[in-house]
Amino acid sequence: MIWNDEFETLPREALASLQLKRLQQTLQRVYASVPFYRESFQKANITPDSIKSLQDMEKLPFTLKQDMRENYPYGLFAAPLDQIVRIHASSGTTGKPTVVGYTRRDIKNWAEMMARSFSAAGAHAGDVIHNAYGYGLFTGGLGAHYGAEEIGASVIPMSGGNTKKQIMIMKDFGSTVLTCTPSYCLFLAEAALEEGIDIRDLPLRVGIHGAEPWSEQMRDEIEEKLGIKAIDIYGLSEILGPGVGIECIEAQNGLHIWEDHFIPEIIDPESGEVLPHGERGELVITTITKEGIPLIRYRTRDITRIIPDACVCGRTHLRLERMSGRSDDMLIIRGVNVFPSQIESLLMQIEGVEPHYQLLVDRDGNLDTLEVHVEVNEKMFSDEIKVLQGLSREIRSQIKDILGVTCEVRLVEPKTIARSEGKAQRVIDNRNKS
Amino acid sequence: MKVEQISIFIENKSGRLAEVTRILGDAGVNIRALSLADTSDFGILRLIVDQTDKAKDVIKAEGFTVSKTEVVAVEVPDRPKGLSGILDVLDAGKVNVEYMYAFVERCGENAVIIFRFDNTEEAIKVLLDNGINVLKGERVCQM
Numbered sequence: 001m002i003w004n005d006e007f008e009t010l011p012r013e014a015l016a017s018l019q020l021k022r023l024q025q026t027l028q029r030v031y032a033s034v035p036f037y038r039e040s041f042q043k044a045n046i047t048p049d050s051i052k053s054l055q056d057m058e059k060l061p062f063t064l065k066q067d068m069r070e071n072y073p074y075g076l077f078a079a080p081l082d083q084i085v086r087i088h089a090s091s092g093t094t095g096k097p098t099v100v101g102y103t104r105r106d107i108k109n110w111a112e113m114m115a116r117s118f119s120a121a122g123a124h125a126g127d128v129i130h131n132a133y134g135y136g137l138f139t140g141g142l143g144a145h146y147g148a149e150e151i152g153a154s155v156i157p158m159s160g161g162n163t164k165k166q167i168m169i170m171k172d173f174g175s176t177v178l179t180c181t182p183s184y185c186l187f188l189a190e191a192a193l194e195e196g197i198d199i200r201d202l203p204l205r206v207g208i209h210g211a212e213p214w215s216e217q218m219r220d221e222i223e224e225k226l227g228i229k230a231i232d233i234y235g236l237s238e239i240l241g242p243g244v245g246i247e248c249i250e251a252q253n254g255l256h257i258w259e260d261h262f263i264p265e266i267i268d269p270e271s272g273e274v275l276p277h278g279e280r281g282e283l284v285i286t287t288i289t290k291e292g293i294p295l296i297r298y299r300t301r302d303i304t305r306i307i308p309d310a311c312v313c314g315r316t317h318l319r320l321e322r323m324s325g326r327s328d329d330m331l332i333i334r335g336v337n338v339f340p341s342q343i344e345s346l347l348m349q350i351e352g353v354e355p356h357y358q359l360l361v362d363r364d365g366n367l368d369t370l371e372v373h374v375e376v377n378e379k380m381f382s383d384e385i386k387v388l389q390g391l392s393r394e395i396r397s398q399i400k401d402i403l404g405v406t407c408e409v410r411l412v413e414p415k416t417i418a419r420s421e422g423k424a425q426r427v428i429d430n431r432n433k434s
Numbered sequence: 435m436k437v438e439q440i441s442i443f444i445e446n447k448s449g450r451l452a453e454v455t456r457i458l459g460d461a462g463v464n465i466r467a468l469s470l471a472d473t474s475d476f477g478i479l480r481l482i483v484d485q486t487d488k489a490k491d492v493i494k495a496e497g498f499t500v501s502k503t504e505v506v507a508v509e510v511p512d513r514p515k516g517l518s519g520i521l522d523v524l525d526a527g528k529v530n531v532e533y534m535y536a537f538v539e540r541c542g543e544n545a546v547i548i549f550r551f552d553n554t555e556e557a558i559k560v561l562l563d564n565g566i567n568v569l570k571g572e573r574v575c576q577m
Contacts, residue, residue, distance in 0.1 A: 376443045376476075381499045383441030383478055383550070384532055385471045410475050413445050415497050 003119035003151070004112065007260050008315045015316060019263055020054055022288035027051055027060075030294055033078045036071055037296065057263065058274055062284065063298045065098060068238065073099040079291050089137045090237045097137070100237055101292040107146065109289055110240055113258050114147020117246040120256065120313070121208050121231040123177045125152030130175035130204075132184065133211070134160040139241025140211055144179045147243060153177070160184070163191045171202055178207045182214040182222060182230070189225045200227030206249070208233050210242060213323050213341045217348025219252075232322055238298055239285050245320055254307040254319030261289045264318065265297070266306055269327045280305040282327050283320065301327045303339070331361060331427065333368045336405045340426045346398050347374065350391070358417045361429040368431065370407040372399065375414050435558050436504040437548065437571040438486045442479045443499040446472065454479060454493065461492040466575060467548060469535035480535070482548065484575050504554055507537065507574045509544040509567040517547065520566055527560030529553055539577045541569065546577075 002008050010018070027048035030037040040061045041047060050059060068076060073096075077084065085104050089097035102110065123129065129148040133140030141159055148155035156173060158166055160180070166188060169175070178185065185207055192199050207222060210233035222230040234255045235242035244262060245255035257264050262285050266275045269282040283300045303326065307319040325339030332338075340359055347357055356375040361368065374395065382388055392409040399407050418425065444450045451470070458465065458481075467482040483489045486502065493500045510516045524531065530552040537546035546569065551557035561568050 376499050378499055378501060381441075381443050381501050383439070383480060383501060383503045385473060385478060388443075388476070388478070389473065411443075412476075413443060413450075413497070414499055416445070 001119045001122075001124060002314065003116040008116060008256075008317065010260065010316055012316055015259055016054060018260055019288060022260075023054070023057070023263060023286065024048060024051060026286070026288050026290075026294045027296070029078050029291070030296060034076055036067065036076055054263070057265070057286070057297070060286075060297050062272065063295050065238070065299075065301075068098040069096055072096045074101065076293050076295070077101050078294050079103050084292055086142075088139045088142075088237055088241065098238055100139075103291040106290055106292045109261060110143060110243060111146040111150045113240065113261060114143055114243040115150035116258065117233060117243045118147050118151050118153070118177075118208070120246050120248040120315075121177075121233075122206050122229065122249040123148075123151060123153060123208075127151075127153040127176045127205075128174055128203075129153045129155045129177045129179065130158055130166075130170055130173070131155055132158045132160055132166060132178065132180035132188075133242070139235070139237040140179075143235065143241035143243060144208075148179075163188060164195070167192045167195055167197060170199070170204065171197060174203045176203050176205045178204055178226075178228070180207070180209065181211050182209040182218055183212060185209055185222050185230070186218075186225065189222075199225070204228050206231060208246075210234055213325055213329075215341055215345040215348060216322065217345055221348070234302075234320065234323065236300060236302075238295060239287060239300070240290075244285070248311065248313040248315065250313040251311055254311070254321055256311070256313075256315050256317045256319055257285075259317045262287055264306065264320065266304070267299075269301075269303075277306045277308040277318075280321075280324070283323075301329075303327055303330075329427070331359070331370075331429065333361060333370050333405050336403065338370075338403055338405055342403055343372065343399065344426075346402060347395065350394060350398065356414075356417050357426070359427045361427065361431055363431045370405060372396075372407050372409050373412050373417060374409065375417055376411045377414060435506065435568050435570065436554060437482060437507045437569070437574045439503045439505045439548070439550075440481050440483065440486060440490050440493070441501050441503055442481070442493055444477045444479055446475050446477060451479065453496075454498065457492055457496050458483070458489055461488060463489045463492070466539075466577060467535065467537045469533070469548075471533065480533075482537075482574060486575070503550065506549045506551065506554060506558060506561075507569040507571075508547050508549055508561060509541055509569060510547050512540065512543060512545045516545070520547075520561070523564045523566065524551075524557065524560060527556070527563075529557040529560055537574070537577070541577070546574070 031048050044061050083103050084101040086102040089099045131144050135141030207228045207230045219230045232247045234245040245257035265284040266281040275281045283302045283304050284297050287294045302323045304320045304323050325341045358373045360371040395409045464484045469480045471478045490500050532550040534549045
């Protein structure tokens with residue numbers, strides 16, 4: 001179902017002129033109220049009036065995560081604190097967290113975008129939404145929560161962790177929609193089976209998964225193990241939180257990004273040059289309705305491409321292909337660019353191999369080494385050594401053929417790779433720890 | 435004519451083998467014969483036990499990867515050329531041996547060897563046609 005028919009199916013020309021108007025208003029706002037933007041525009045020799053068309057956007061400087069850190073905590077806010085009703089922050093794994101503030105209208109728009117997202121995923125009033133995204137500074141929990149209330153569903157604010165309780169509540173409360181990270185979804189299914197509960201027998205119908213990269217093969221596995229439709233959702237706290245874009249259940253192919261609120265561009269991560277529709281590169285987003293902390297040409301570091309074709313669902317908003325990695329998650333191994341997600345989809349294509357894997361990167365003298373650990377499950381296990389060695393050779397040669405990097409493959413016992421209850425730790429890079 | 439064997443995937447690190455045998459011991463399962471195939475990274479422990487299904491369940495419940503395979507227990511004369519005579523018969527019948535290991539107990543005057551063939555049915559036929567005694571599964575587990 002389409003939540004906001006008027007805006008979600010707006011003809012492209014009308015959408016473009018709405019975008020330009022809102023972009024110009026946003027530029028005026030940040031130029032007047034955020035010293036960082038005024039200085040960076042002046043340095044680039046432009047004023048808000050220099051931007052007369054959407055094509056002119058290329059002239060605008062990028063905003064980096066680093067800029068948010070340097071203006072910690074409130075330096076990039078474009079509204080005074082007495083208008084900010086909510087503050088979130090990203091986990092600060094490398095230094096200070098990045099802080100975002102929302103005005104009352106921002107919160108309303110966010111709920112609207114999450115309502116659109118839930119509707120696109122096939123959720124509606126009457127659904128019991130089991131929200132296992134973390135509540136707190138992280139945007140996931142509250143973001144999904146407000147959208148679930150907006151569509152009139154019954155939301156269970158589970159938050160993350162306490163897996164046994166999650167399973168009990170899912171079963172007893174009759175959850176029909178599950179929101180959580182894709183790796184936690186599989187973890188939950190395994191844990192349920194250990195309790196003797198097959199989630200396929202429960203009323204659960206749809207899973208909405210995001211906050212970490214996943215693959216098409218992982219979707220197949222989730223859909224099969226839980227008996228649900230698994231929908232990819234995209235968001236990042238700097239821009240909004242969850243609900244920046246989502247797949248529609250009709251196509252399950254590419255995430256519609258709400259273009260009446262955001263302008264997406266794809267750039268070459270090296271040169272910063274804008275790439276034409278269809279080419280893969282780094283996603284850059286400009287927010288055009290946000291009041292609390294509008295961001296101009298924010299470099300998301302997510303790698304994707306714009307799918308230029310019209311979608312069967314009738315929405316006119318552009319689709320982004322499933323994120324295929326992050327430009328800063330990219331591992332450079334002996335000069336070769338490797339995304340963990342590439343290895344994941346390769347493993348899934350080899351019959352029987354589940355995506356429980358971990359990449360160990362280290363340095364031996366001056367040479368980078370890559371070791372891929374893969375858990376042996378019943379489907380791939382054989383009592384003959386040569387079959388298992390053949391499997392490990394096949395993984396090794398596929399990685400060599402497709403990614404161009406030599407690695408060692410090690411088959412390990414099930415559940416020896418740590419499953420986090422939130423994001424899965426797929427990479428251990430020991431190169432800088434000596 | 436076939437014997438059920440369980441195979442367990444074990445990483446090549448200290449304590450894993452002890453862990454498996456402890457789990458089986460706690461469950462009251464008795465090991466009748468075993469073989470360990472190993473590589474530098476991992477090994478496969480193959481077992482014939484007195485309670486196959488129970489053994490498989492308790493090992494699996496502890497998080498190991500386990501499978502059940504059908505193998506053949508063959509009586510082998512306990513004298514020089516006893517084994518080679520049987521392998522000649524199999525070779526002539528175009529049956530391949532994937533692996534084999536010896537059983538601890540004897541069966542009367544004869545030794546017992548566990549075989550895993552590429553084609554189990556065909557192997558049993560070849561052995562029987564040549565008058566070689568193949569032991570029944572229930573018997574082997576209780577020996």
